Amino acid sequence: MSVPYFAYIIGGLWIVTAIFDYAYFTYFAQLKEYRFDRFRDFLTTQAGKEELFGYRILWRALLVIVLYTLLHGTLSNMLLVSCIIGIDIIAKIYCIWRKSIRRPVPTPKALLIVGMLVGMEGMMLFFLPYINILLLVLVFRWFLTAGVVLILSIPSFLAKKMYIMIATKKIARYKKLRVIGITGSYGKSSTKEFLSQILETRYAIKKTPKNTNTEIGIAKHILKTDFAGVDVYVVEMGAYRMKEIKKICDIVHPQIGILTAIAPQHLSLFGSMENIAATKKELLTSLPKNGWAITNIDNAYCREIISNLSCHIRTFGSDEEYKPDILIRDIENIENGITYRVSDDTMDHIVRLNILGKHNVFNIVPAAIAAHRIGMSDEDIDMAIEKLTPGHGSITISPYGTATIINDSYNSNPEGFKAALDILNSFSSSRKRIVITRGMRELGDLSDELHEQIGGEISFVADELIITEKDVAASLAKGVVSKYNTHIQHIYDPHELLKYVQGLKHTDAVVLIENRLHIMIAKELDIALTA
Incomplete structure (x- = not known):
């Protein structure tokens, strides 16, 4: 039986909508690392609720139910499907016009998910063209995506175990390789970059790239890295739940561990500060007895967990009350950099760097301590520190027309946010100082309290606050102290935000970008995007 030409057109349009939808849903799955715990946390946010109650999940389902109820039996099945797909295509065109199309990074896994789902719908169109089934598939594309992600998690888990086993055996063969692990609620990437720059002046080193800090990411990096002749491997270690750091340590077996700080980052996933600290x-508990634990003794949680370690301990901090081994004092912002004073029992000197952000002192000092433990002399370390450059994810300052952009968009946490505000505050008050932020993520029950505190800090410094996400809007606004006359704007639409930013290009404004922006604004400001 021949298929009408019109049916081919509708079938083609159906597949087009399937590609768009499955790419969109896979984008979110990939963004959350295919982890259901992270996606569940996302759905508790305002952005997550907007997705859940948006067109692709709720309103399209209602549209299909209403049209099917009203028109089934009145129109032929082909015309009914044509109406629904026609509306869906219009919605897709609108998304393209609004530049709100999302697609995943084309990894093999993402392509497999999209390919499987689109292929399934293609087969159904040809071999199972029943309108009831097809419309159910259309309504539940998000559910089908989740189902395929769940199914693929089984072979993914097995493949992950294989990668980890092979990587563990490979790195164990390099008996002389020294491994330095770095973890903490913030500052991991910066500390890794600074330490690597210091060490590479005297040693052959390898480091985990960019924001690679998971068990499988590190295993894959080990498998594709040649460690022949390498002296030191610097490994950033991240986690979203308990035991994940331990699993990484079981692969690389670090001899030195740096714990930058413990804070409520990802609190909503961990459940409690005690779980984060553990x-x-x-x-640190994975280090051998002759290993070295390096940590910030100013941090209450860090002080607590080093009390019963079996390895050597070296501490740093700025509070003399806690008697740090390395005392940090007199941290100041200077033009294009920072200066600070550092001392211990044998030395006391001032350091000047072309690195932005006072908080980076607490990333550089532990890096220097670790380099000393590896075997570098104080003189070599000092020379290397003088030549440090901002690493991946560091704060940068760049011109935007006649305006100035302070880019702290890599990530956001309370300490980093305050450090970025310090930089903003170093600019003349005669210039309009603006903060654009979507707030800080995954802070759990402390989110409102911490955003209210940051709102207060912003009001001391900024003339204008642009809030780009509804979840944090009320608490940020509540924290702004009225007497400082900080003007607050809520701009949730990326097109409106783009227009606002473009309006600053030929002004004398100084703009702090805190946390990630929509791709349109990032491209306008020439800010590198990090997935």
Whole structure:
């Protein structure tokens, strides 16, 4: 039986909508690392609720139910499907016009998910063209995506175990390789970059790239890295739940561990500060007895967990009350950099760097301590520190027309946010100082309290606050102290935000970008995007 030409057109359009939808849903799955715990947390946010109650999930389902109820039996099945797909295509065109199309990074896994689902719908169109079934598939594309992700998690789990086993055996063969692990609620990437720059002046080193810090990411990096002749491997270690740091340590077996700080980052996933502290401690308890644990003694949680370690301990901090081994004092912002004073029992000197952000002192000092433990002399370390450059994810300052952009968009946490505000505050008050932020993520029950505190800090410094996400809007606004006259704007639409940013290009404004932006604004400001 011949298929009408019109049916081919509708079938083609159906597949087009399937490609768009499955790419969109796979994008979110990939963004959350195919982890249902992270996606569940996302759905508790305002952005997550907007997705859940948006067109692709709720309103399209209602549209299909209404049209099917009203028109089934009145129109032929082909015309009914044509109406529904026609509306869906219009919705897709609108998304393209609004530049709100999302697609995953084309990894093999993402392509497999999209390919499987689109292929399934293609087969159904040809071999199972029943309108009831097809419309159910259309309505539940998000559910089908989740189902395929769940199914693929089984072979993914087995493949992951194989990667980890092979990587563990491979790195164990390099008996002389020294491994330094770095973890903490913030500052991991910066500390890794600074330490690597210091060490590479005297040693052959390898480091985990960019924001690679998971068990499988590190295993894959080990498998594709040649460690012949390498002296030191610097490994950033991240986690979203307990035991994940321990699993990384079981692969690389670090001899030195740096714990930058413990804070409520990812609190909504961990459930409590105690769980976060226990997870970060896994690095230090994995060290051998002759290993070295390096941590920030100013941090109450860090002080607590080092009390019963069996390895050597070296501490740093700025509070003399806690008697740090390395005392940090007199941290100041200077033009294009920072200066600070550092001392211990044998030395006391001032350091000047072309690195932005006072908080980076607490990333550089532990890096220097670790380099000393590896075997570098104080003189070599000092020379290397003088030549440090901002690493991946560091704060940068760049011109945007006649305006100035302070880019702290890599990530956001309370300490980093305050450090970025310090930089903003270093600019003349005669210039309009603006903060654009979507707030800080995954802070759990402390989110409102911490955003209210940051709102207060912003009001001391900024003339204008642009809030780009509804979840944090009320608490940020509540924290702004009225007497400082900080003007608050809520701009949730990326097109409106783009127009606002473009309006600053030929002004004398200084703009702090805190946390990630929509791709349109990032491209406008020439800010590198990090997935």
